[in-house]
Amino acid sequence: MRILEQDARAAMNANAPTRRISIVDDDESIREALKNLMRSARLHAEAFASAEEFLASERYADTACLILDVNLPGMSGFELQSLLKARKRGIPIIFITAQADDASRQRALKSGAIECLSKPVRREPLFKAIQSAMNS
Numbered sequence: 114m115r116i117l118e119q120d121a122r123a124a125m126n127a128n129a130p131t132r133r134i135s136i137v138d139d140d141e142s143i144r145e146a147l148k149n150l151m152r153s154a155r156l157h158a159e160a161f162a163s164a165e166e167f168l169a170s171e172r173y174a175d176t177a178c179l180i181l182d183v184n185l186p187g188m189s190g191f192e193l194q195s196l197l198k199a200r201k202r203g204i205p206i207i208f209i210t211a212q213a214d215d216a217s218r219q220r221a222l223k224s225g226a227i228e229c230l231s232k233p234v235r236r237e238p239l240f241k242a243i244q245s246a247m248n249s
Contacts, residue, residue, distance in 0.1 A: 133175055134156055135159050136151075136179075136180045137167045137179065137181045137182060138181075138209065156243075163187050164187060164188035165188060167179075168196075178205050178206075182209055183208050190208055190210075195224075205247070207242045208221045209234050217229065
């Protein structure tokens with residue numbers, strides 16, 4: 114497991130040091146848990162409660178990877194993904210969802226997401242997806 118975290122950190126370090134992982138989830142406990150997990154692996158991370166909050170933030174410009182909940186109040190994760198594509202802002206996205214189903218997973222992956230993981234998110238698949246995102 115530590116190897117995946119180190120690989121993810123090495124991939125982040127290959128980019129500018131100010132680039133971050135942004136986490137967008139309306140569940141505060143998930144936001145904080147993911148943010149703490151990223152920090153424990155010495156990755157830069159910021160967390161946001163909504164897509165709108167993320168878009169309005171200064172982190173929008175230096176996000177290297179987006180961990181994004183599918184179901185959000187206001188703009189959904191899929192709507193944010195479409196908006197980023199329309200703006201030609203190719204941030205690699207890792208979707209997370211509590212309502213995992215094949216249709217949502219296929220939609221996410223067909224739309225260009227790196228991965229679509231079920232909540233609770235397991236550490237190993239998450240770091241593997243982050244590594245893929247950083248190398249894409």
